[in-house]
Amino acid sequence: MGETHEVVVGPVAHGGHCVARVPVGDGPEPALRVVFVRHALPGERVVLRVTEGTAGDSFWRGDAVQVLEPSPDRVTAPCPVSGPDGCGGCDFQHVALPAQRALKAAVVAEQLRRLAGLEVDVEVEAVPGDDEGLRWRTRQRYVALEPPVDGVDGPVDRGMRKHRSREVVPVADCLIEAPHGPVHRVRDRDFDVARGGFWQVHPGAPEALVAAVLEALQPRPGESALDLYAGVGLFSAFLADAVGPTGRVLAVEGEPSAAALLGTNVPGVEPHTGDVAEVLTALAAERVEPVDLVVLDPPRAGAKRAVVEQVVARTPRAVAYVACDPAALARDLAVFAEHGYQLRTLRAFDLFPMTHHVECVALLTKTGSDLR
Structure with missing residues (x-):
């Protein structure tokens, strides 16, 4: 830790950093150690400072503390407390x-x-609701500063933590914070959400994701659907509208307060509370009922094999997978492929500007099937 190295930065990597390599050891051909570098861009020549790592580690972490040859894509950070x-x-x-x-x-x-093992052309789409990537985050948590510290415009009584640290940086004005809280209303429909409960933090996210899921699935009147990791019923509501009174929507949510509100928000849905894999297994104990459509919106860790195999056992004609982590999505797509379900389309949305996070909506259908 603390060592500095001059490097040419390599490609971007998952997690908000880029890859660089620095020589370690003596001799004419020293070994190269991977360093995951924040605050850099591919192709830049920078001085990096190692922030985490020991001689025996397979990789180190670092910050670009000096930019010697900047990328054309580099700009001055709008936030005064951003950076190393x-x-x-x-x-x-x-x-x-x-x-x-x-x-x-x-x-x-x-x-x-x-x-x-998929070759996919990806484009990340902007969504309405931010100001050039700023003022979009409708839910924010700060660390209280006691006592307050002096700032440019007066005392600052809150802050945010440094990367991978408990140390707090005073923040008088977070530039990605929205001027108002979340609005739980989509397409003229209101949703009750528990205090502190999950709701997308970008104002444009709910509408963008609903539109992408419905476009992918093309639900028809009379069809049956599973909404897994359903939250308070965002997708269930519009699936229920689309399949109509002759259709059926069954929703599963593990968080009890969200599951309770799901039944209130979407009265016609069949709500189930509990671990998704366990609920699907219990429902299949007597008979596996086929379904036409599935929406998967798992947490960052992904759905994982047990859930994917319960989904494919129901032979849906189409699955819409909403993913907040591309690595988890890719791992689950590999499991779907084992069972004959292929990726047909993928859309990606910039729901978290200024951060490395991205949201994807993937459509999967069984080999040889179509949506007509």
Whole structure:
């Protein structure tokens, strides 16, 4: 830790950093150690400082503390506490917004290639609701500063942690924080959400994701659908509208307060509370009932094999997978492929500007099937 090295930065990697390599050891051909570098861009020549790592580690972490040859995509960070040794909340404040989206697209494509064996052209789409990548985050958590510290415009009583640290940076004004809280309303439909309960933090996210899921699935009147990791019923509501009174929507949510609100928000849905894999297994104990459509919106870790295999056992004609982590998505797509379900389309959305996070909606159908 603390060593500095001059390097040419390599490609972007999953997690908000780029890959660099530094020589270690003596001799004419020293070994190269991978360093995951924040605050850099591919192709730049920088001085990096090692922030985590020992001689025996397979990789180190570092910050670009001096930029010797900048990328054309580098900009001055709008936030004064962004950068090395600053707030850890944003990864890409130093990157022009179109280039941020290109970096995220490269990461999604690389994860799909490496973990699922898929070659996919990825474009990350902007959504309405932010101000050039700022003022979009409708839910925010701070660390209280006691006592307050002096700031440029007066005392600052809150802050945010540094990257991978408990140390707090005073933050008078977080530039990605929205001027108002979340609005739980989509397409003229209101949703009850528990205090502190999950709801997408970007104002444009719910509408963008609903539209993408419905476009992918093309639900028809009379069809049956599973909404897994259903939350308070965002997708269930519009699936129920689409399949109509002759159709059926069964929703599964593990968080009890969200599951309770699901029944209130979407009265016609069949709500089930519990671990998704366990609920699906219990429902199949007597008979596996086929379904036409499935929506999967798992947490960051992904759905995993047990859930995927319960889904494919029901032989849906189409699955819409909403993913907040491209690595988890790729791993689950590989399991789907084992059972004959292929990726047909993939859309990616910039729901977290200035950070490395990206949301994807993937459509899977069984080999040989179609949506007509």
